[in-house]
Amino acid sequence: MSTDRDLRMNLDGIEDEYEIIGELGRGGIAVVYLARDRELGREVAIKVIRDQYLQDPEAMARFEREARTLAQLQHPNIITLYTARRLTSGGLVLVMQLTRGLSLRETLRREGAVSFARAEQVLRDIAGALAYLHRRGVVHRDIKPENIFFDDASNRALLSDFGIAKACDGLGNVTMTGIVVGTPAYMSPEQIDGSQLDGRSDLYSLGLVGWELLAGQQPWEGENL
DSSP states (O other), X not given: OOOHHHHHHHXXXXXXXEEXXXXXXXOSSEEEEEEEETTXXXXXXXXXXXXXXXXXXXXXXXXXXXXXXXXXXXXXXXXXXXXXXXXXXXXXXXXXXXXXXXXXXXXXXXXXXXXXXXXXXXXXXXXHHHHHHHHTTEEOOOOXXXXXXXXXXXXXXXXXXXXXXXXXXXXXXXXXXXXXXXXXXGOOHHHHHTOOBOHHHHHHHHHHHHHHHHHSSOGGGSSOO
């Protein structure tokens, strides 16, 4: 859990609107807090960039890109962005839908392989979210168990973390710049190569997630195929 000092440093500027209840988790560049909207009484997840990245242009651009992307999306299997706020520190805060459940990564750690019915539901839900994204010309580029949550309240799988999502060009391709981004264990071959991408790259990654859901391990972790 963060100290009171950490909370003041990270969230200075929004305390009048949101009561911070506690820390939910930490990622590579961000911290997520559980909070309550003082006006609406609604519990939300507040995602804020970590202090050490406030002067990192690449990290800030990634965080702001996630906000802009999420602001244009509305789908039952994609985490909802309610609003964004600029802090006095210069950082950006994303106020998002709170999920009442575990990430797939946490589920796999606790349970190992899941049932076929559970895996089928997760894959159908996330495939639906990807179809929606791809119709809108967006490639997620980081499909993995850490970015998929199962919301117990709605009984739905939800896709999150759009920090490296990118819009396609007019031909439906994402033009790469020679810098490979994503999580290597779930990348498609063309993503690893730094080649042009389209929605099929996300589907390849989702296929690897499906394997892991049913087998309880990644394809190359077993003794044989």
